[in-house]
Amino acid sequence: MKSLYIHFPFCESKCHYCDFYSLGQEKTKHSDPDRFELALQKEAEQNAHLLADSLDTLFFGGGTPSMTPPDSMARALRPLQLEKRLSASTEWTMEANPSSILLENMQGYRALGVNRVSMGVQAMRADFLEALGRVHSREAVPRALETVFRAGFENVSVDLLCGVPGQTESDLTEAMECLTQFPISHLSCYLLTLPKQNPMSRSLPDEETQLQHLLWVHDWMTSHGFDHYEISNFAKPGKRARHNLNYWHGNSYLGLGPSAHSFDSQNSLRWKNVSSLHRYCSLLEKNESPTEAKEALGPQEKNLEKWMLALRLDSGFPTQWLESHLQRNRAGLLEKQGLIETHPADPMRKRLTARGFALSDQIIQTLA
Numbered sequence: 263m264k265s266l267y268i269h270f271p272f273c274e275s276k277c278h279y280c281d282f283y284s285l286g287q288e289k290t291k292h293s294d295p296d297r298f299e300l301a302l303q304k305e306a307e308q309n310a311h312l313l314a315d316s317l318d319t320l321f322f323g324g325g326t327p328s329m330t331p332p333d334s335m336a337r338a339l340r341p342l343q344l345e346k347r348l349s350a351s352t353e354w355t356m357e358a359n360p361s362s363i364l365l366e367n368m369q370g371y372r373a374l375g376v377n378r379v380s381m382g383v384q385a386m387r388a389d390f391l392e393a394l395g396r397v398h399s400r401e402a403v404p405r406a407l408e409t410v411f412r413a414g415f416e417n418v419s420v421d422l423l424c425g426v427p428g429q430t431e432s433d434l435t436e437a438m439e440c441l442t443q444f445p446i447s448h449l450s451c452y453l454l455t456l457p458k459q460n461p462m463s464r465s466l467p468d469e470e471t472q473l474q475h476l477l478w479v480h481d482w483m484t485s486h487g488f489d490h491y492e493i494s495n496f497a498k499p500g501k502r503a504r505h506n507l508n509y510w511h512g513n514s515y516l517g518l519g520p521s522a523h524s525f526d527s528q529n530s531l532r533w534k535n536v537s538s539l540h541r542y543c544s545l546l547e548k549n550e551s552p553t554e555a556k557e558a559l560g561p562q563e564k565n566l567e568k569w570m571l572a573l574r575l576d577s578g579f580p581t582q583w584l585e586s587h588l589q590r591n592r593a594g595l596l597e598k599q600g601l602i603e604t605h606p607a608d609p610m611r612k613r614l615t616a617r618g619f620a621l622s623d624q625i626i627q628t629l630a
Contacts, residue, residue: 263312
């Protein structure tokens with residue numbers, strides 16, 4: 263496995279819209295960070311043999327990895343002998359929040375080997391940040407970006423939400439103009455989605471407004487030199503997120519930490535760790551595996567994944583995948599609707615348009 267993901271579950275505060283396993287400080291104040299460090303070290307020891315001698319990508323996600331000191335990270339990962347697996351071409355990403363950015367720590371992560379930062383900005387209006395449960399202020403965003411670049415990082419991505427209740431194209435313009443004052447190389451823009459039981463869900467804009475927001479972001483980013491290479495992702499040339507591309511190309515990856523997923527592409531096997539910090543630590547303290555579930559993909563699951571992953575990317579899919587008369591007819595109709603198009607660089611491939619990206623879930627079900 264040439265890609266490694268490590269999940270750090272700690273957050274300053276748990277955002278109500280977040281689906282990832284994480285714990286706010288109110289739930290972790292009684293936990294022992296050293297206990298997690300030792301558990302992660304044990305899991306790294308159990309799984310080091312699965313990693314390739316040379317790693318293409320590492321990704322520290324969460325949670326908020328930037329809440330964990332660099333020296334603690336180094337100790338936890340010692341069994342992986344990363345110094346022997348890393349090269350100048352390895353992409354090493356760490357997620358961070360504006361409120362957890364400290365120059366000394368960022369310099370420490372840089373010294374550790376991290377060379378890419380993904381910052382969760384989400385919104386640039388004070389009332390939006392409050393409604394989303396974010397702990398940082400609008401003013402913290404430019405300060406944090408200044409600190410990240412000052413620490414020596416050149417490959418920096420930011421996350422933004424659209425489809426937030428009350429959000430307008432003017433709000434998006436203000437956010438984009440603020441963020442692109444800095445030499446960011448990548449932007450992820452996600453549509454805010456909430457379960458029906460979330461009180462905020464009743465205030466979400468209608469589907470047409472959401473679509474218009476997504477198309478507006480596409481137009482703005484592509485006109486400013488970014489490629490729209492994946493449903494929610496935009497990158498400057500040569501700065502696509504290689505770790506995520508590894509997922510989307512269906513390659514193998516190893517995940518460590520509570521709730522982390524792993525995938526063995528050779529054997530079509532996926533497994534997941536327990537989504538409980540206490541349970542994760544307890545199992546590893548007994549030298550047991552924290553794996554909670556395994557799934558072997560059958561032909562039907564593999565076919566659905568093949569379409570789902572290909573339609574995420576601007577490279578699209580080969581026309582020979584349209585094997586049946588029904589598939590070809592459906593693809594023709596989608597093309598007339600402006601949802602798919604012939605790939606401009608390869609007439610033997612099709613891809614989703616910007617509008618198609620926004621409606622990808624329905625299109626996958628139509629073509630798979």
